[in-house]
Amino acid sequence: MSEKSPSSLARMLMVLDFFTEDTPIWSVEDIAQKLEVSIPTCYRYMKMLVESGWLTHQSESCYTFGPRILVMDYYVRQSDPVLRASVPHMQELVAKTGFACVLSAFYGDRVLDSHHEKSDGKTFLSYGRGMPRPLFQGGAPKVILAHLPPRQLRKIYDGHAHELKKSGVPEDWSSFRAYYQQIKKQGFYYSAGELESHLGALSVPIEKVGQPGVWGALSLVAELSRFEVVDAQKMKQLLEVAIRSISQSLV
Known part of the structure; x- marks a missing residue:
């Protein structure tokens, strides 16, 4: 694999950086376009991120940050x-x-x-x-x-x-x-x-x-x-x- 081509895991983790104060909600279509991956591949990424708590459904195909962010912030404060x-x-x-x-x-x-x-x-x-x-x-x-x-x-x-x-x-x-x-x-x-x-x-x-x-x-x-x-x-x-x-x- 070329060094310029991120792995599937790297692409999935890149999704978390898309969410900002100005853009707190993202659709599957927009994420897929930004990552340059197919819609089915993007849905697979979203499924894993939701199951792990990093993201949550805002609607059927839109997502925002999930509860795991709050948990990690608590751990950071403590450690x-x-x-x-x-x-x-x-x-x-x-x-x-x-x-x-x-x-x-x-x-x-x-x-x-x-x-x-x-x-x-x-x-x-x-x-x-x-x-x-x-x-x-x-x-x-x-x-x-x-x-x-x-x-x-x-x-x-x-x-x-x-x-x-x-x-x-x-x-x-x-x-x-x-x-x-x-x-x-x-x-x-x-x-x-x-x-x-x-x-x-x-x-x-x-x-x-x-x-x-x-x-x-x-x-x-x-x-x-x-x-x-x-x-x-x-x-x-x-x-x-x-x-x-x-x-x-x-x-």
């Missing part, structure tokens, strides 16, 4: 070592600052939030657990991308040209790389209204001890007006204390 190590520190940060605290991580070519620790204030985040973030906007994505190896960063740069054009980040490779090198050098990033016009976020990377790369990023999030009246350096120090403890617990 994710970064999440388990971070939550107590996130709760402490919220108690000390009154800001919301967000844990983010990099999966494949996406930055996702894995946990939000809410404050008692009015901070409202329109993005939530599992929702892909814009790659080139916001504090967490920027400190995470800043710590990627050059080859991996170049792959992100080449594969997301359209998104890059809308971000305000330098578009030529040398300037793009220098931009992220500067963020890595300063060790944090403050995002002022980049994702949501009324919110700011102070983000630091959760670095891996004794090896390159990061586990993710930790961010304190609040209204821009609140950032204007706090000691940003003190907030940064609180974040750094938390991420050092998290990193050490993951060794």
